[in-house]
Amino acid sequence: MICIVDYGVGNLGAINNMLKYLGVDAVISSDVSMIEAADKLILPGVGSFDYAINQLKRLGLFDVLDREVVVKCKPIIGICLGMQLMTKSSEEGNQAGFGWVDAEVKKFSFENLKVPHMGWNIVEHVNNPLILHGDERFYFVHSYYVECNDLNDVMYSTSYGKKFVSGFRKGNIIGVQFHPEKSHRFGMFLLQKFCEL
Template sequence: MKLAIIKYNAGNTQSVIYAFNRLGIEPVVTDDPEIIRSADKVIFPGVGEASSAMKSIRSKQLDGVIKELKQPVLGICVGLQLMCKHSEENNTQGLGIFDTKVKRFPAAGQKVPQIGWNRISNLKSPLFQGIKENDYVYFVHSYCADLCEHTIAQTDYAVNFSGALHKDNFYACQFHAEKSGTVGAQILKNFIEL
């Protein structure tokens, strides 16, 4: 099984590599379009700021490559946000895979960024096989995707937002599955088995 992790300037790649190593998988970290296209599964990771991350994706001409992928793709954190059509973070145009917008959390009595464990609910995907309603996963973010037709998990923090999204072969989670203990490990295993 060939697993490619997309390499660009916003990748939280080391922890993602370790998470898959624990599942017995040795991923390849690459920005080579041919290796990405030929992989069985693709991870689109991300930490940091949306506009510079998107600039890096475009400079490597990976924006078109990502959108054309036919195998299962999993976006993580900023990866999810860049797969949406627009982010308020520095007015960033995303890839438009998911027809929803990414907005900054309202300052409604909650600390921003959200850092720590929170629940996912309304789970609607094979990605969550063996995961219970309201299981906890680990988040670090100041921006979140609106609820939409592609929402497959919801989370509540100042607002209800998309904890995870799915359309066709594209999946994405706002939380860091690779840092979410046994729940996250099960989600990554489910992705590999899709």
């Protein structure tokens, strides 16, 4: 069973609908016992870094997730803000992230490109990608991006004014900056591969 972690921020219904379409047993929950019982976890996220961290702590989920992911090595995928929360910190706020991946979150700053980066874009394979079809296109909506200190953790990169990390993978921990639940067949392929881990 997969638990989509509900902490008040994220596109939970769309993720759950895609998993149902794939025939995957999934539940949306903020209940600690459900998170502990799950085989895998999905950490969605839309909004600001500090608010999300505060929500996780307020609901008593921050330490629970840390234990499930770090101690029990439970597979987890972070989506958009969920990916950013897995890093050490963000320029968007003052709270510390989980620190599961040696990375920081930076703000896009361009003179000639719109921020947020919004729309479809191609991801390039770097290391150990979840899907291997080539030229996958995913849907992005974000003003901040992840910068990995260990390039071995980078799974995907994408170009928008500069190359940025659009996916990382470190053991049982996976993060994607794009929204697979809004990315049609490629998003479905990616979630299916995660479910098969």
